[in-house]
Amino acid sequence: MYKEYDVIVVGAGHAGCEAAHSAAQMGSKVLLVTMNMNTIAQMSCNPAMGGVAKGQIVREVDALGGMSGIISDKTMIQFRMLNRSKGPAMWSPRCQSDRMRFAEEWRMALEQNQNVDFWQEMVSGLLIEDNKVVGVKTQMNIEFKAKSVVLTNGTFLNGLIHIGEKNFGGGRTSEARSTGITEQLVSIGFEAGRMKTGTPPRVDGRSLDYSKMEEQKGDENPSKFSYLETENLKSQRSCWITYTNQEVHDVLKTGFDKSPMFAGRIKGLGPRYCPSVEDKINRFADKDRHQIFVEPEGWNTVEMYINGFSTSLPEDVQYEALKKIPGFENVRMFRPGYAIEYDFFPPTQLKSTLETKLVENLFFAGQINGTTGYEEAACQGLMAGINAHQKAQGLEEFVLNRSEAYIGVLIDDLINKGTDEPYRMFTSRAEYRTLLRQDNADIRLTEKGYKIGLASEERLNNVRTKIEKSAELIEKLKVVKVSPKEVNEKLQALGTAELREKVSLWSLLRRPNIEIKDLRTLTDDVENLFAEYKEEVLEQAEINVKYESYIEKEQLMVNKLQRLEHLNIPEDFDYMQLKTISIEGRQKLTKIRPQTIGQASRISGVSVSDVSVLMLYMGR
Template sequence: MFPQYDVIVVGAGHAGCEAAAAAANMGSKVMLVTMNMNTIAQMSCNPAMGGVAKGQIVREIDALGGYSGIISDKSMIQFRMLNKSKGPAMWSPRTQNDRMRFAEEWRIALEQTPNVDFWQEMVSGLVIKDKRVIGVRTSMGLEIMGKSVVLTNGTFLNGLIHIGEKRFGGGRTGEKAATGITEQLVGLGFESGRMKTGTPPRVDGRSLNWNVMEEQPGDEIPGKFSFTDTMPLKNQRPCHITYTNSDVHDILKTGFEKSPMFTGRIKGLGPRYCPSIEDKINRFAERDRHQIFVEPEGWNTVEIYVNGFSTSLPEDVQYKAITKIPGFEHVKMFRPGYAIEYDYFPPTQLQPTLETKLIDNLYFAGQINGTTGYEEAASQGLMAGINAHNKVHEKDSFVLGRSESYIGVLIDDLINKGTDEPYRMFTSRAEFRILLRQDNADIRLTEIGHKLGLASQTRLDNVNQKISDTKKLIEQLNQIKVKPEEINSKLQDINSAIIREKTPLINFLRRPELDVQQVISFHSEALELTKNTPIEILEQASILIKYETYIEKEKNLADQMGNLDNKKIPGDFNYRNIPALSAEAKEKLSNIMPSNLGQASRISGVNPADISVLMVYMAR
């Protein structure tokens, strides 16, 4: 009934979609198996992409040739660049998206990818032979054979939904859980655990009083994620902000005795940085209010996502409490919030390619690895899809370093440190974040994507043109010199230090209080020179000049780290035979089996003295 596939992808969430698209676009014959064709790329939680550090990941996916940035641009209803008041390492793009259009655009993109086939059914197990995966088995007993398998099961593995004292199986509200895979993998020797996440109520926007809430508009000049020619927004929908209060908190507390989180019915750990509302008022009892973001779910729907009110309390308690939020006095609820527990597999059981160590050609991506968030999942799917394709076509594995991308930081953290709570990306996790900015993701990664066969020649040409134009602009600004009498009055007007001699215009860009538009306005020649220069070129030149010292310092540190990453460790290296290693280092290194000294140095419990010992043995 089925041909043999190069890559079988199980699950059509954000990870599965990127995995299928990547492998297919590289030339693999791909089967995408999903329990429901109508929920491909479903935004299970908030209808938004990007945000702090997550926006950088979406831009990296796009630069490599993935689809998430393009799909986000096509379905966005609002764009904001977060953290513009901070340095460029913190600037993070975020879109509010039309939930239905996002899923529709993803399905259209996949259906227009020639090498992707689809099958709607639950996968209940894997077909394994000689410690190698050779296919999947469905709930109807069908076998689909493939040279590699990528598992992207999200929250569906033995998913259990909690609302107060009620609980029922499901991977999402209204959808059944997936069974069989966890039990088989545990039987094969894998370690599994439980995690928890949650979602807030959805409400009817027609029943809200928008006048008492604070409007949160999009950027005046909206940007976009993709470096391709996707269209920027002309019109945007606003979000709104309101707040909880002591009345809300008091009502929520009446449901604590029935809370599955407080009574111990939920065993899995939830995301620390996105706690439920009951967790917030319990942990931060001194606060008399918490922020609520009121987010539209699309252009043509009245459904509203109540961001910040995630809860698993009884539905009657949820409703009574939410009516005490300003603007929600007469709210009509579409569906209550809930918590969901699901199986995951500690990611220290994976190689840097996301292939499992126990079973050849089997890859894990997304929440099955203990992460949370669409963006984290999508980036893992992209990497797993690329590596599954490369493995079955006998090509080199593909791994990104920590100094190359946030994707590299994410995977390196997962496989070396593991996680016992849902892992979320932050800029603080990246030690080289001044190098890993959202504005230069194309410069960092498009050439790599082109070599993989995912980014087109046009995209590479555009990047090279951007690099050339930026370099030319910097040279031109360096040649323009201004006299004190031409500029000092303008500098005094903005409380910037005056000059006493003729000075290159480029020097003013190094002043933290001046932006590129101000500096250009200081001189008529600069104004004429840049009148048709795109804003991204102006910003790129400004960042490279203003942060030149910091960028150079981080490059040097990255080179030093790269030297360790280049020192390979044999796959059969026996750490237990080295007496000088600490007992903890022997255990951790033997468990994770790092592929190089750099990876070894980042394993929790392995100290610099252990690395020095390893370097001596490696030199021998």
């Protein structure tokens, strides 16, 4: 009755959408199975994309040919480049999104792809033959066959929602949980665990007094995520900042005895860097206030997201505490915050392609791997979709290493170190962050995306033009010189040392307090020199000039360590025979079975001396 597919994707959140899009765009026939067609690409938590390190991931997804950047650009209501006062390695794009339009645009994008079919139903199990997945089975006992299957179940696997002393099954508020898959996978040898996340209450924006809050506007000249010619924002909606106070904390404390977290009813570990408001009060008892961001949910809705007030306390306690926040005195609550527990599978059970080690052709992506965040989910979905397609078509695997992308850092961390709490990406996790900037994701990744058939020729031409024009501009900066007479007055006004002789624009730009926009004001000739170049070319040239020595130094480090990534370890290598390696080291190596010496060196519990022994044994 139903034809066989190349790839089946289970779940249509951020990971599932990117997985379905990438596999279909590359030529696979894809079935996207979701429990509810109306919640495709639902922003379950805050209506925003990007942020510190997360913005870099969205740009990497876009550079490879994914859709998250394009959808974000089409549906954003505010844009900010975070950390602009710091070096470019820290610049991180972030946008507020229109929640309803974001989901709508994603669904439209998938529906316009002729290679994507849809089915609305719960998947209750996998079809497995000889340790290979061959399809899925639904709640109605319908079987769909496939060469590869990608599981992106989010918080739905045995999801349990907590509000105060109440708890009930669900994957999201008012949505049923998914059952059957965890039990089946555990029965064949997979290890599973429980994690917890939460969300704040939503309120009626018409009931708030914004005069008591601090307005947070978007950037004056907003940028965007995609390297394609998506439109820049013409107008923006503001967010607002307010704070909790001692009164708020006192009200919240009255509900602590009914807190599912403090009472021990929640067993799963929550995200350390996004704690609930009751957790913040408990852990940081010395703080008399905590910041609250009031974020609009879209262009044409009054619903507001209360960022910083995630909670699972009883709904009446939530409401009474909200009323004590400045500007919230007359607040009307749409729905309370809640916590949700769900199953995940420790990601050390995965290969670097996100394929499981136990079952061939089965891939995991998103929160099922213990991560948190739309961006982390999207990039895993993209990589799982790519590799599910490659496997289905008998093509070589596609893997990014730590020096190539934040995506590479994330996956490498997951499969080698695992995680016992929701994993969130930070710039500090990347040792090569000077190389992994948001501005150069296209230079790093677009050609790779093009070679596997995902990134378009338009993208490739754009990035080649950018590289050529940036190099051309840098050469001009080295050639064009200015004299003291021409520029000293303006240099003095900029607070930098005056010239004693002619120097090149390149030399001036290397000064820490001179930017390209300052050079443009020096003389009319210099202004004309820059006129023909796009903003992204100017930015690229400026970063390459200013940070040339840092970039070269980091690249040398990459080259030095890269040789370890090419030292392959036989798949059936017996680590237990190496008696001079620590017991913990042998156990971790046997469990994770690294593919290379480089991967082995990053497994927690494997020491430098253990790696040295391993290299000696292999004749290195």
